[in-house]
Amino acid sequence: MKTYILPSLKLTVVLIIICAAMYPLLIAGVAKMTPGGGDGVTISLDGKVVGFENIGQKFTDAKYFWGRPSAVDYNASGSCGSNKGPSNPDYLAVVQARIDTFMVHHPGISKSQIPAEMVTASGSGLDPNISVNAAKVQVKRVATNRSISEAILNELIVECTETAFLGLLGPEKINVLKLNIKLDQLK
Amino acid sequence: MNSEITGVIVMFIITVLLAIPLGKYIADVFKGEKTILDFMAPVERFVYRICDIDITKEMNWKQHMLAMLAMNMLWFVYAFVMLISQGSLFLNPDGNPSMTPDLSFNTAISFMVNCNLQHYSGESGLTYLTQLAVITFLQFVSAATGIAALIVVFNAMREKVTDQLGNFFDIFTKTITRILLPISIIIAIILAFNGSPASFEGKDTITTLQGDTVQVSRGPAAGMIAIKHLGTNGGGWFGVNSAHPLENPNYFTNMVEMIAQVLIPLAMIFALGYFLNRKRLSWIIFGVMTAGMLTFLIPTMVSEINGNPAISEMGIDQRSGSMEGKEVRFGAAASAYWSIVTTIISTGSVNSMHDSSMPVSGAMQMLGMMTNAFYGGCGVGILNYYVFIIIAVFISGLMVGRTPEFLGRKIEAREMKIASIVALLHPFLILSGTALASWTIVNHPDANWSVHPSNWLNNPGYHGFSEMLYEFTSAAANNGSGFEGLGDNNIFWNITTGLVLIFGRFLPIIGPVAIAGILARKKYIPESSGTLRTDTATFGFMTYAVIMILAALAFFPALALGPLAEYFSLYN
Helix, strand or coil: HHHHHHHHHHHHHHHHHHHHHHHHHHHHHHCCCCCCCCCCEEEECCCCCEECCCCCCCCCCCCCCCCCCCCCCCCCCCCCCCCCCCHHHHHHHHHHHHHHHHHHHCCCHHHHEEEEHHHHHHHHHHHEECHHHHHHCCHHHHHHHHCCHHHHHHHHHHHEEEEEEEECCCEEEEHEEEHHHHHHHHH | HHHHHHHHHHHHHHHHHHHHHHHHHHHHHCCCCCCHHHHHHHHHHHCCCCCCCCCCCCCCHHHHHHHHHHHHHHHHHHHHHHHHHHHHCCCCCCCCCCHHCCCCCCCHHHHHHCCCCCCHHHHHHHHHHHHHHHHHHHHHHHHHHHHHHHHHHHHHHHCCCCCCCCHHHHHHHHHHHHHHHHHHHHHHHHHHHHCCCCCCCCCCCEEECCCEEECCCCCCHHHHHHHHHHCCCCCCCCCCCHCCCCCCHHHEEEEEEEHHHHHHHHHHHHHHHHHHHHHHHHHHHHHHHHHHHHHHHHHHHHHHHHHHHHCCCCCCCCCCCCCCCCCCHHHHHHHHHHHHHHHHCCCCCCCCCCHHHHHHHHHHHHHHHHHHHCCCCHHHHHHHHHHHHHHHHHHHHHHHHCCCCCCCEEEEEEEHHHHHHHHHHHHHHHHHHHHHHHHHHHCCCCCCCHHHHHHHHCCHHHHHHHHCCCHHHHHCCEEEEECCCCCCCCCCHHHHHHHHHHHHHHHHHHHHHHHHHHCCCCCCCCCCCCCCCCCCCHHHHHHHHHHHHHHHHHHHHHHHHHHHHHHHHCCC
């Protein structure tokens, strides 16, 4: 063993320099050329930063489209899912309560219109997206609260729909923050 | 939903198409043939010179293992010291504290053995210094350890009768300079351009559109995300790993990370074919492993896409599948695919929370780790599979009354003993660990640890048992994913899983290397009509059956208490 310790030690030091210093510095350097410069991509409204493009935000105001339930209340200093198992009775009661709340805030819709993601917590607690159906089911509420026509909102949803990757792969989705920024810009 | 399934198929096809040429490249590197990265040679020579390494000195299998253990021991001490003192070191913009001794113990072992059993959350549990100098560093070297051990076995499988199997330091260093580092750089740059943070800025504070004040964690993550997948380590920068929108910003990055984690395990299969000039054998291995993957993948995709029956009963629209713990940008299908790939491959990174998977998916994820040989981790996957080949050769030899041989070498009692010990160790670690945890919960619910045993489980009933079973399975398989509801940051889990990790890493590496080393000294018997051929579909099926039957015999009772019981309670 002794014959191997010294070369192992030296090799370890050299590799720490290569893998833990030179490599991340190289990537940080290249990332300066990316949108956001490696600090994360932010979005501004009227010159003020209102969020990170990819980080979901809490929307509870009736004037906005809402995102998904979050186990960390959308505070991105941490991240967490609910880690509730599918048969957990407490968890199922929470889902039922979310459905009931959703129905109260969206009179006139039927339960079968509520997409699953609106009543289940995301994996990260920071999911920035909802499905197109999840936006459509909220149109009436937002329209009433903003006193604008549903047609304008439906157009906005079409405009904000991000198609599947290359039009072929993966789900369609809507970034809730971007949609709500468009909404605020309507005025 | 169709576009989601297409996405999964396309991801797999691209991976295979990339793995074949990469396999040829890896074989060329270790055969010493010309490759496009030969410009790294002066760098390597410089490293060898300052480290006093004489690469012309070849080693036998025991010397290889000693060199490996010497390095690993140093890394453990180094990582432990860093983690326990990180709070008072530099590069800590968020002011995170040092780790407790038991958590440092667990974390240092976990990453040394290429696992990522993270009993902490990256945002608050590590500093930028330890994320890079401990975690990222270990993600490179632990992956290289596995690959280098496999290359030693490749060397031993050649027709030459010898005990000189190359120089471990040489193979190990080239794995980093020729394979891991260059590909990681490419992947990290792709991730950075798609929005993964890469700078050294600390947490940002923002006021949201609605007027709330929140903080956003970030840091030099892109480089680590690249190697965590390429090296099949899986340890995430952020707590929720690749479910985090900065760690895995969109469907494209999800594809890149997915392809990256399967790439080397697949490429090593093809490398074996090119290295030994036995392409048929590598296609048979590829076929068996793919069949194994599909056995676990199909039930998982079906149950995730169909959603939770208890939620369907509530009358809502579950067309998007089971979405608890999943992200909209990936969808149910790609999350299901990831959950199986990450468990068969010992990556352990996640893009959805496995604790919230359907019961069948949970069972399949656990089976992926219980078999631990379908593709498998960097290098170690084929080493595990090699053990099963030895057992399959021996059993089929007995069945047809021929001397058991593999690649022209007789398999005898000594090799069989080693293979059996390695194969039996895995269920022993998992089942005895789970039994101990269950016993503790029942008999010492109020033990005064930082999480009382009565509070360990995040879910009641069968699912709670699954949380413990999953944790030990993950530790023994060096996987690292978890049913994360488990309250595992306390002395019981940190120490027990830490020990399981060590046994689950080194015996399955030393065992196969020992077998190969012993076989390499035996006389080479050219194949004849009397030889049991191992590169046929029949033998492939035999290996598949051996793996599945061993797993079923060992784990059926435990799975019946956990996910299977949950399944029948949910779908009655």
